[in-house]
Amino acid sequence: MSGNRTFTxxxxxxxxxxxxxxxxxxxxxxxxxxxxxxxxxxxxxxxxKFYFIHRERPFYADLCAFMxxxxxxxxxxxxxxxxxxxxxxxxxxxxxxxDAGTIRKNFAESIDKNAIHGSDxxxxxxxxxxxFFSELERF
Ligand code: CMP
Numbered sequence: 363m364s365g366n367r368t369f370t371x372x373x374x375x376x377x378x379x380x381x382x383x384x385x386x387x388x389x390x391x392x393x394x395x396x397x398x399x400x401x402x403x404x405x406x407x408x409x410x411k412f413y414f415i416h417r418e419r420p421f422y423a424d425l426c427a428f429m430x431x432x433x434x435x436x437x438x439x440x441x442x443x444x445x446x447x448x449x450x451x452x453x454x455x456x457x458x459x460x461d462a463g464t465i466r467k468n469f470a471e472s473i474d475k476n477a478i479h480g481s482d483x484x485x486x487x488x489x490x491x492x493x494f495f496s497e498l499e500r501f
């Protein structure tokens with residue numbers, strides 16, 4: 363059964379480009395409710411922990427360096443069928459392959475600087491949400 367929450371991060375490229383507000387607007391207009399949201403900046407150590415699942419991948423070091431290079435906006439989102447619907451809204455990992463109108467097509471530069479993260483399963487949505495947010499930060 364699919365859950366009703368997912369986790370996202372607006373990545374350092376999008377924050378630096380000043381498009382966080384536009385991305386949040388697109389997320390809300392697609393019917394997602396914001397349950398938690400903050401601005402923060404990961405240390406290299408924290409980014410390495412968050413992306414530990416990718417530790418064997420050739421892009422792991424660059425990914426951790428990039429994700430700790432500037433502020434991000436992590437958020438928990440709620441909507442029926444949240445994980446799947448949100449991945450449709452953000453589009454393919456590589457913006458060159460993303461459908462027109464998706465967040466990555468609208469705002470991302472490259473597969474590395476791809477503007478936004480979306481959890482790939484209900485299980486990972488819970489793990490990733492718990493990485494950033496306490497129960498007191500969720501409404
Ligand atoms: P995301 O799915 O949010 O989290 C892992 C990130 O690794 C992914 O976004 C991409 O930005 C980045 N990445 C870089 N190279 C690749 C690749 N070849 N395949 C998948 N992800 C990649």
